Amino acid sequence: MKKLLGIAVGTAMLLGTTAHSMAADTMALVVSTLNNPFFVTLKDGAEAKAEEMGYELLVLDSQNDPAKELSNVEDVLNKDIKVLLINPTDSDAVSSSIRAANRKDIPVVTLDRGASRGDVVSHVASDNVLGGEMAGKLIIDTLGGEGKVVELEGVPGTSAARDRGEGFNKAVGASEGIEVVASQPADFDRTKGLNVMENILQAQPEVDAVFAHNDEMALGAIKAVQASGRDIVVVGFDGTSDGVAAVEDGSMLATVAQQAGMIGAIGVMTADKIINGESVESYTPVPLKLVTK
Numbered sequence: 001m002k003k004l005l006g007i008a009v010g011t012a013m014l015l016g017t018t019a020h021s022m023a024a025d026t027m028a029l030v031v032s033t034l035n036n037p038f039f040v041t042l043k044d045g046a047e048a049k050a051e052e053m054g055y056e057l058l059v060l061d062s063q064n065d066p067a068k069e070l071s072n073v074e075d076v077l078n079k080d081i082k083v084l085l086i087n088p089t090d091s092d093a094v095s096s097s098i099r100a101a102n103r104k105d106i107p108v109v110t111l112d113r114g115a116s117r118g119d120v121v122s123h124v125a126s127d128n129v130l131g132g133e134m135a136g137k138l139i140i141d142t143l144g145g146e147g148k149v150v151e152l153e154g155v156p157g158t159s160a161a162r163d164r165g166e167g168f169n170k171a172v173g174a175s176e177g178i179e180v181v182a183s184q185p186a187d188f189d190r191t192k193g194l195n196v197m198e199n200i201l202q203a204q205p206e207v208d209a210v211f212a213h214n215d216e217m218a219l220g221a222i223k224a225v226q227a228s229g230r231d232i233v234v235v236g237f238d239g240t241s242d243g244v245a246a247v248e249d250g251s252m253l254a255t256v257a258q259q260a261g262m263i264g265a266i267g268v269m270t271a272d273k274i275i276n277g278e279s280v281e282s283y284t285p286v287p288l289k290l291v292t293k
Helices: 002-023 037-053 066-077 095-103 128-143 159-173 190-203 215-228 241-248 260-275
Strands: 026-031 056-061 081-086 108-111 122-126 147-153 178-185 209-212 233-238 254-257 283-286 289-292
Touching: 026 037, 026 066, 026 260, 037 056, 037 215, 037 260, 056 066, 066 081, 066 095, 081 095, 081 260, 095 108, 108 260, 122 128, 122 260, 128 147, 128 159, 128 178, 128 209, 128 233, 128 254, 128 289, 147 159, 147 190, 147 215, 159 178, 178 190, 190 215, 209 215, 215 233, 215 241, 233 241, 241 254, 241 289, 260 283
Parallel strands: 026 056, 026 081, 081 108, 108 122, 122 283, 147 178, 147 209, 209 233, 233 254
Antiparallel strands: 254 289
């Protein structure tokens, strides 16, 4: 009897587990690119929190292509998802994807980058304007209030590039001794950061500091600076593992650290509240911190 009872209990537990997994609600996370350490960390944070909370999370990579992004969104909208979490490739282009979700009454939560149009229930991101200001003020202090500065911009049209640039230019614009001698996009990409910085260094005989809108571009810029043999400080943004390592070895002055994993986790927690009919904030700021040696 004890043996039979044990089998019955074990079977019941197995069936219960299966029923629970089948009943688990599904969320989708569409990421701009997984060819960037920051967004990989964001994805990892979302996956860990979803598993902890008992949700299934579908993850799709848009490969920095708005057309691929729309295709990914259309794909997940044909599945039984409760919430769409999306990290846009472009704040304008993502509107088509968000409107597709709106038509199917699927709530949308944007992560890291916002959307220009479409109905979004909540946006989870760092205060990028404040982060840009932090970078600008550090450069001003490091240069003693005088010097020539380069700005490497992210992907044009993204809220992150716009906001980080706004904060940075607000800070340096308030300092009469700081001049921005070049401001060019390098699309958040390390190789483009290297190439753009090489061209700027050839055109600009005097450069004292560089602010890059993310660590990937900053790391590319550092290679160009090192090859030139010039003494130029570089500040990045995101606080990726490579960026922090560059700060620690002295090749980068600082990085404004976003907590990518926390953005992903808070996104899932926000989606959970939406699924359970709870009210959520339209914007949830995630703390930033300045990482220096």
